[in-house]
Amino acid sequence: MRISISLILFSALSLFRANSATIQHGYDPTLSPNEAIDFLYQKALIEGGKLIVYSGGDGSKSRLALTSRFNQRFPGMNVKFIVNLSKYHDIDIDDQLANGTLIPSVAHLQTVHDFYRWKDEGKLMPFKPPHWDQIYPEIKDPEYYFTSLNIISxxxxxxxxxxxxxxxxxxxxxxxxxxxxxxxxxxxxxxxxxxxxxxxxxxxxxxxxxxxxxxxxxxxxxxxxxxxxxxxxxxxxxxxxxxxxxxxxxxxxxxxxxxxxxxxxxxxTWGQTAAIFRDAPHPAAAKLFIAWYLSDEIQNSTSVQWSSRMDISPKSGFKQVQDYPNTSxxxxxxxxxxxxxxxxxxxxxxxxxxxxxxxxxxxxxxx
CATH class of the missing domain: 3.40.190.10 (Periplasmic binding protein-like II)
Structure with missing residues (x-):
């Protein structure tokens, strides 16, 4: 039986696109945001229920409330935030990547320039979480490799x-x-x-x-x-x-x-940027974390100053970030x-x- 070259190319292209969509999403993109989070939650449990996030900050207790909130929201999960100054986290991550001993699945850091570099070096995993299209375009990578999860001031x-x-x-x-x-x-x-x-x-x-x-x-x-x-x-x-x-x-x-x-x-004001590493020990849990952080639940909470999403109303008495002429x-x-x-x-x-x-x-x- 003769099969045309064009049919083979079309099939290969379709398969490539399907695989790319799977990599970018990790879930069926037709699901609602809550359904997508539930789906990722089940995948994270199957994966082992563990997650380590390297979180930029200068107070060791600053992520205790977030840790408790995540683990209560997702029974069976165990997230651990390792807090340090972003300028030290990136050095540790570079050393781990070089030695094949990567500890975190997610980096959530102030040092946004590192994410551009890690992308260029092929160290990051693309992921398109729910609400992606509502994230301010200037604080996310157009190819889905990293995004701001919150705006700090x-x-x-x-x-x-x-x-x-x-x-x-x-x-x-x-x-x-x-x-x-x-x-x-x-x-x-x-x-x-x-x-x-x-x-x-x-x-x-x-x-x-x-x-x-x-x-x-x-x-x-x-x-x-x-x-x-x-x-x-x-x-x-x-x-x-x-x-x-x-x-x-x-x-x-x-x-x-x-x-x-x-x-x-x-x-x-700056967007605290997050990404999943290509060799993440727990990629499903990493996707769950980013999807959850961008959810209405967290973006509307007092733990976030300004949302990374354009469709989330600012806190009472404040305007959207882009409406201030004296910040960017x-x-x-x-x-x-x-x-x-x-x-x-x-x-x-x-x-x-x-x-x-x-x-x-x-x-x-x-x-």
Whole structure:
């Protein structure tokens, strides 16, 4: 029996497309988001029910609530978040990939430039989770290799009572007011790229003179972006203020330390990026985690500041990220990809304020 070449090519192409769809989804894409999550959950259980996520952060307790929430939502699953600064996680991952000893199935990190590199090196697995089309296009890979799961922001923070009395700064220039001398606590910009980006935006507007004037305010420099909030909250820095920390967009009524967002100054937002590794020890569980994190349940929760999805309403009193003229997750990506500029800034700050000193925030029992 003679079979035409065109039929063979058509069959091969159809098979390739079917396999590609299977790789990208890992589930029937006609399923609803909840049905897809249930399907991935069953596959993850068959796989063994385990998952390790390398999670970028500077507080060892920062993922406890998420761990409990995931494991309760999916009985029989056991997710473990290993928290460390993203700039250390990526080194560990590179070493593991080189040695064939990969530990995490998922990386969820601030260092977005690593994901571009890992994609180019063929280290990532494409996955198109439910709600993919609703994710902001500038914070996801068009070929499904990585995506932001949430948008994080840093902004001015101070005691709620100080904001209520008008005795706390909101705009960049406010921090140079003499009344804030000895009250400012900041994360070392040469220890955290997100904080470095904040200073880069300030320098581009006001020049290095701003930094020199800020340093003259007798800033307390610390490690970790959560440390300023702890020190303001417990009174270590009396009536302390900062702009190098994130905070809830929906704080509890009795919250002592709250965030305010400037209208004239730039504030930081970035997409915390996640990807599944091609050689992930638990690929089904990894897909389940990403699909769940992008679900309505998590994207609407208080654990997420701004959603990565365009169809999720922002927290009360806030606008969608793209509606603010003074922030841009896309701009942060451009900054992170320009590694020579990042290194230049880091070393210039080292000359100005010294190398980061003090205990790692990961050892702080309050974080």
């Amino acid at each position: 840093f902004s001015p923070n101070a005691l709620a009572s100080d904001y209520e009395s008008g005795n706390a700064p909101i705009e960049d220039l406010d921090f140079l007011d003499p009344k804030y001398k000895n009250r400012i606590v900041m994360t070392y910009p040469n220890d955290d790229d997100a904080v470095l980006y904040q200073f880069d935006k300030i320098i581009s507007r006001y020049g290095w003179q701003y930094v020199e004037k800020l340093v003259a305010q007798n800033v307390t420099w610390v490690r970790g972006t959560g440390t300023p909030l702890v020190m303001i909250n417990n009174g270590t820095i009396s009536n302390g203020v900062t702009f190098t920390s994130g905070n809830s967009l929906a704080p509890a009524p009795d919250a002592r330390v709250v965030a305010r967002y400037p209208t004239k100054s730039w504030f930081l 997750p896309r701009d942060f990506i451009k900054f992170m990809l320009n590694r020579p500029h990042v290194e230049y800034l880091r070393f210039r700050f080292e000359r100005l304020i010294g190398t980061p000193q003090g205990q790692s925030s990961l050892l702080d029992p309050n974080q």
